[in-house]
Amino acid sequence: MRTFPFYILLLFGWIMYGQQTVYYTLTHTPNSNNIEVAINFEPMNAEKVRLIIPRSAPGTYSLTNYRAFVEQVVGTSTNGTMAKGTIGDGSFFTFEAESEQLAQVSYQLDLEKMETQLLDGDASSKSRTNYVGLLGYSVFGFVEGLEENPIELTFKTEPSWPIFSTLAPTLDRPKGSASFQAENFGVLADGQYTLGKDSQIYQVPNAPIPLFVAIYSETEVNLEEIGRRGLLALNGLKDFYGYVPMPHYTIYEEFINPKSDRHDYGFSMEHLNSMTYTGDLSRAVTSYDPKANIGSIVHHMGHSWIPLRSYGRGYRPFAWQVAPLIETIWLNEGFTWYISYAYVLERSGILNFYKRNMEEAPKFIKEKSLKELSLLGSSQYAADFRIGKNLFSRGALLAHDLDMVIQKETNGQKSIKDALLGLLNWTKTNQRAFEYDEIEPIMSKATGVDLSTIWEQWQGGKLD
Numbered sequence: 053m054r055t056f057p058f059y060i061l062l063l064f065g066w067i068m069y070g071q072q073t074v075y076y077t078l079t080h081t082p083n084s085n086n087i088e089v090a091i092n093f094e095p096m097n098a099e100k101v102r103l104i105i106p107r108s109a110p111g112t113y114s115l116t117n118y119r120a121f122v123e124q125v126v127g128t129s130t131n132g133t134m135a136k137g138t139i140g141d142g143s144f145f146t147f148e149a150e151s152e153q154l155a156q157v158s159y160q161l162d163l164e165k166m167e168t169q170l171l172d173g174d175a176s177s178k179s180r181t182n183y184v185g186l187l188g189y190s191v192f193g194f195v196e197g198l199e200e201n202p203i204e205l206t207f208k209t210e211p212s213w214p215i216f217s218t219l220a221p222t223l224d225r226p227k228g229s230a231s232f233q234a235e236n237f238g239v240l241a242d243g244q245y246t247l248g249k250d251s252q253i254y255q256v257p258n259a260p261i262p263l264f265v266a267i268y269s270e271t272e273v274n275l276e277e278i279g280r281r282g283l284l285a286l287n288g289l290k291d292f293y294g295y296v297p298m299p300h301y302t303i304y305e306e307f308i309n310p311k312s313d314r315h316d317y318g319f320s321m322e323h324l325n326s327m328t329y330t331g332d333l334s335r336a337v338t339s340y341d342p343k344a345n346i347g348s349i350v351h352h353m354g355h356s357w358i359p360l361r362s363y364g365r366g367y368r369p370f371a372w373q374v375a376p377l378i379e380t381i382w383l384n385e386g387f388t389w390y391i392s393y394a395y396v397l398e399r400s401g402i403l404n405f406y407k408r409n410m411e412e413a414p415k416f417i418k419e420k421s422l423k424e425l426s427l428l429g430s431s432q433y434a435a436d437f438r439i440g441k442n443l444f445s446r447g448a449l450l451a452h453d454l455d456m457v458i459q460k461e462t463n464g465q466k467s468i469k470d471a472l473l474g475l476l477n478w479t480k481t482n483q484r485a486f487e488y489d490e491i492e493p494i495m496s497k498a499t500g501v502d503l504s505t506i507w508e509q510w511q512g513g514k515l516d
């Protein structure tokens with residue numbers, strides 16, 4: 053029986069063709085620090101194939117030369133001939149194979165070399181005797197033009213090694229090989245992956261969404277306590293926003309012996325459904341502490357709302373080959389700082405910390421407008437952390453001023469929360485980054501308060 057008209061089948065076929073799945077295979081060689089990544093796709097003219105290697109990622113606000121660790125780049129044609137990859141003018145490889153159709157590109161990575169050369173401990177993947185920990189954007193590249201296509205990722209490693217991914221966290225880890233789906237390259241790059249017996253996984257009971265703790269530690273560590281703190285943070289954010297947008301969440305932390313005196317540790321990074329942290333051994337959480345400072349977990353988990361699900365131009369879609377210009381870092385960071393401390397942690401005294409950061413900033417930072425400082429911070433947020441501190445402090449104090457006027461004008465009926473929900477709902481409806489000039493009108497409309505005066509007051513430099 054014909055249930056569908058033929059043209060619908062054709063249309064369906066076209067949609068499927070337009071969305072060809074790209075197949076990634078990551079092979080880890082047991083007892084080594086090496087991995088190989090192979091990307092298979094529908095045949096393309098060799099001269100059109102460009103393998104792009106990320107040089108930055110949303111939220112890092114920095115340039116990292118991951119291409120430096122990519123070796124033995126090879127394109128393979130439909131009839132099995134090989135074409136060597138050639139480094140381009142930027143963070144990409146091209147392939148010389150006249151009139152050949154390429155269906156695969158592959159490359160190798162030395163994780164030991166990456167960890168040794170990248171002095172930011174949280175920027176690199178790691179390889180140990182019984183552990184491999186991978187940050188998606190540090191190991192995966194993509195073929196230009198296929199970055200929006202769905203991806204099937206397969207891991208292959210030592211048969212007894214369990215495999216975990218923040219894309220689909222579970223206690224029931226497959227061993228030796230595993231496959232995961234990602235809706236596009238952005239999601240693949242945003243995920244983390246652990247292989248090996250020394251990766252410990254814990255699921256936090258009674259959480260509003262499946263909440264996991266993934267740990268690699270070279271000293272004693274207490275996963276339940278990390279989970280307890282994570283759940284406190286998650287419940288606090290849920291109480292503030294009124295909902296949790298993440299389908300699941302993983303707190304992924306490493307506590308390691310420093311690679312060298314020059315390596316830096318102690319930083320976290322936010323991702324759609326996870327946060328990462330790499331600290332030295334002294335930072336390992338070992339016991340219950342009711343007074344533990346959970347500010348960093350609240351902040352990084354809070355990014356799962358803003359900016360990961362509501363953001364300005366440049367943040368997403370992301371230009372992976374560069375550190376793109378982003379005008380709204382003060383919003384991403386400052387608004388999250390403000391609600392984390394003023395609401396979730398109820399520490400209003402932190403306003404003085406923001407004010408002090410602004411007072412202590414050098415003139416070249418003070419005189420920049422909000423937008424100019426954000427553009428500067430797009431690649432140098434932490435490289436000169438006075439830039440980063442000034443950005444989040446200005447953003448937090450702007451959020452505070454907005455909050456005060458919203459509460460005053462609505463007799464306490466509305467607050468900064470309604471402005472942020474306005475941004476989140478706007479992104480959900482419009483499915484794109486907001487423009488700079490759209491931010492204030494979205495917040496004014498969502499709160500019913502004209503916020504243009506406060507907004508304008510904060511746009512210029514802050515010299516006094």
Ligand SMILES: [Zn+2]
Nearest residue numbers: 351352355385
């Ligand atoms: Zn942040």
